[in-house]
Amino acid sequence: xxxxxxxxxxxxxxxxxxxxxxxxxxxxxxxxxxxxxxxxxxxxxxxxxxxxxxxxxxxxxxxxxxxxxxxxxxxxxxxxxxxxxxxxxxxxxxxxxxxxxxxxxxxxxxxxxxxxxxxxxxxxxxxxxxxxxxxxxxxxxxxxxxxxxxxxxxxxxxxxxxxxxxxxxxxxxxxxxxxxxxxxxxxxxxxxxxxxxxxxxxxxxxxxxxxxxxxxxxxxxxxxxxxxxxxxxxxxxxxxxxxxxxxxxxxxxxxxxxxxxxxxxxxxxxxxxxxxxxxxxxxxxxxxxxxxxxxxxx
Numbered sequence: 186x187x188x189x190x191x192x193x194x195x196x197x198x199x200x201x202x203x204x205x206x207x208x209x210x211x212x213x214x215x216x217x218x219x220x221x222x223x224x225x226x227x228x229x230x231x232x233x234x235x236x237x238x239x240x241x242x243x244x245x246x247x248x249x250x251x252x253x254x255x256x257x258x259x260x261x262x263x264x265x266x267x268x269x270x271x272x273x274x275x276x277x278x279x280x281x282x283x284x285x286x287x288x289x290x291x292x293x294x295x296x297x298x299x300x301x302x303x304x305x306x307x308x309x310x311x312x313x314x315x316x317x318x319x320x321x322x323x324x325x326x327x328x329x330x331x332x333x334x335x336x337x338x339x340x341x342x343x344x345x346x347x348x349x350x351x352x353x354x355x356x357x358x359x360x361x362x363x364x365x366x367x368x369x370x371x372x373x374x375x376x377x378x379x380x381x382x383x384x385x386x387x388x389x390x391x392x393x394x395x396x397x398x399x400x401x402x403x404x405x406x407x408x409x410x411x412x413x414x415x416x417x418x419x420x421x422x423x424x425x426x427x428x429x430x431x432x433x434x435x436x437x438x439x440x441x442x443x444x445x446x447x448x449x450x451x452x453x454x455x456x457x458x459x460x461x462x463x464x465x466x467x468x469x470x471x472x473x474x475x476x477x478x479x480x481x482x483x
Contacts, residue, residue: 188409226262246282325360
């Protein structure tokens with residue numbers, strides 16, 4: 186891609202069709218490019234927005250804490266719907282679109298997690314959730330578990346506000362869910378949450394400016410250039426190498442076993458006989474070839 190398109194990128198996302206989405210803080214622009222670098226759509230936003238996910242390119246959710254609203258845009262980045270939270274709630278610190286009907290909202294003023302159906306404008310559930318929202322970066326709710334990403338850690342809670350897991354994570358930016366797998370996209374690495382092991386790094390490049398992934402590849406911007414890595418190749422390089430088996434060292438011996446000498450002599454004689462046979466075949470082939478040529482001339 187043109188380096189000018191990547192130079193001032195604050196964030197990059199890739200959908201499963203290979204389209205790229207570039208967000209720039211400088212002018213609050215959100216631009217979509219196809220896999221060949223051709224611009225498909227562009228939004229000029231007036232305040233900062235956080236792009237939740239582009240996995241469904243037909244319905245991309247964006248949340249603005251400053252504007253206290255959420256937008257949904259289509260495959261050409263045209264606005265489909267806008268939700269204004271100021272009229273109905275207190276101060277929403279973070280919003281997560283679970284599907285095309287429901288949102289999960291963290292209300293900082295009431296310290297509650299709200300399950301909200303925006304299609305029919307009804308609150309389904311409300312749960313006490315008294316945590317500090319100051320360093321909050323992202324929120325994800327899946328199978329009755331709440332995933333919280335802050336500037337320093339990742340935490341997992343139940344809907345009853347019981348902490349199940351917490352671990353330090355540096356430079357995290359957002360969550361990504363692939364079926365049952367929960368991923369954390371950081372500045373230069375991607376981590377996967379494994380319940381038995383915790384957070385496991387599946388991709389990392391310390392020199393990368395921005396990283397992301399879709400179902401086919403890992404993406405990174407490094408040196409204002411875009412790089413793609415095959416998932417399979419990265420998996421293979423991450424696999425631990427099997428220890429090489431050392432050959433058994435036998436003690437030195439000055440004696441030559443008789444059977445080895447006999448085998449060598451036999452091999453020599455067989456080699457000579459095979460050489461003689463080969464010479465005879467070559468001579469016979471030459472005679473035949475000469476006879477054929479002579480007949481053709483005559």
